[in-house]
Amino acid sequence: MPTNRGHLLTEQPNPASQTLDQLSPLELVDLFNREDQQTLSAIATAREALAEAITRTAAALGQGGRLFYIGAGTSGRLGVLDAAECPPTFCTPPELVQGILAGGAAALVRSSEGLEDIAEDGAAAMADHGVGATDVVVGITAGGTTPYVHGALQAARSRGATTIFMACVPAAQFPTDYDVDIRLVVGPEILAGSTRLKAGTVTKMALNILSTGVMVQLGKVYGNRMVDVAVTNSKLRDRAVRMLCDLTELDRDQATALLDASGQRVKLALLMHWCDLDAVAAAQRLQGCQGNLRAAISVG
Template sequence: MHDLETRGHLLTEQANAGSENLDRLSSLELVDLFNWEDARTLLAIAHARESLAAAIDLTARALKKGGRLFYVGAGTSGRLGVLDAAECPPTFCTPPELVQGIIAGGAGALIRSSEELEDRAEDGENAIAHRQITELDVVLGITAGGTTPFVQGALQAAQSRGATTIFMACVPADQVSFSADVDIRLLVGPEILAGSTRLKAGTVTKMALNIISTSVMVKLGKVYGNRMVDVAITNNKLRDRAVRILNDLAGIEREQASDLLQRSNQSVKLALLMHWTGLDAEAGKRRLEDCQGQLRDAVLKHQKNSD
């Protein structure tokens, strides 16, 4: 843990030489400055490509074995983790327990500042115990400055339970070191507004979480080509998307697509398999289960069996 007095040297706390006259800029100059600085997020992602790929592989492997993914953070970092977790069920039809967000202060911290709660490592430890995290699970700790006690406490508790741990920070390892299975450093430099890590640090964190969660879902068979074939059809927009996926991939009209969705219990993936193989819904479900949810593998297996 790091004392408050030692944090001024952190990359996320330093003053940005390029924004020293921030309070004197015109609106257009402000926009241009933000745009220039935000370009650093793309470079940061590129430099972290290997650690991001390692996180994807470890997480996908764990989830295939029945594990869960937990994001842990405080303040902006915690909110971003909760957001990414909340978007997995509608996008990929995952159960809500598969990807979960843990934020210091609980649900109330999503809409009200509760940054003082990030200083309690024991709260992070308790959150891990409360969710009964095991060696099957993955815990990804998000902390822009790297020193958040809530996150470090949670990761250490997860490690003691044998879980896979991932550390994500926006400071270099020589400023804050932490031992984890994967160490992701997203180095975007000092913020335009010194210390305000909801800016570049928040943006690059959102980008990294997008990459990790989406790539993991690809490896879990939630995607065919670049289509979300496990989309949860919960409103008119998503129903229309499901029909359009069937239109495009199966080459059928809307009426036939709607009929397929009804016969497949609103599963785009199953509807496609039924259309391409002639299997009924029950046989198609068994085939997908045999292929761990991988639509492409299920189609190929049917073709081999038919030859």
């Protein structure tokens, strides 16, 4: 990896913020607002690569594979965050989508940037998690050069996994040959080199799109409803009941009773109601349709 990274877009000073230390609070907010518009353009430019990543990842997970995010610092923390949100949102097992952060759990709350320079640690993480041919590994690095990430991706590729690279510098500045190359080019940061800003924002946006798109492809969504939501607290129980009311003719009491009969599984409750099935029969039909509610309904 290059030791002089001054040429990278993420390291350049931003001409628009040269007087940052002289701005009023309102002027600073307005500047952030203008600069953050570039995140939308960056996502639009990366649309085809993001779509390919969704397609490849959904295919791999549909064959029993897993999705790993790996990174250091802000990039790694964002991967951990996205992975952590999948079980409550889509009722996925914790091992299906995993975030790996250089430095482990301690690095979530305390900076450990020095660990990003150790490529061997990234490779070791792939071995520790038993990454194989049906898995997908997304390496996240704002500046594109993080040795820890490249060590992981190269090891993952050697183990037959699908490799996806996500960075905020143009390919011309740091070319790679991974399976999918996602470039989220948002330009220099307002605070030069602080990639927790625009680069962090656009990375979070891209991960939102990737994980949600994959779960849609896997049948975890019906219409625009999270019918696989894990009902683990009062807020989510209320959401589940409202979802049943909205998608059926049932009142709240009836929807609550149906949810209870389904074992707190919205997707199962809907299939039970629409196809006049008990919980066991509905579960068997869903399983036969790989959990896809729309497909299970059409069977009847």
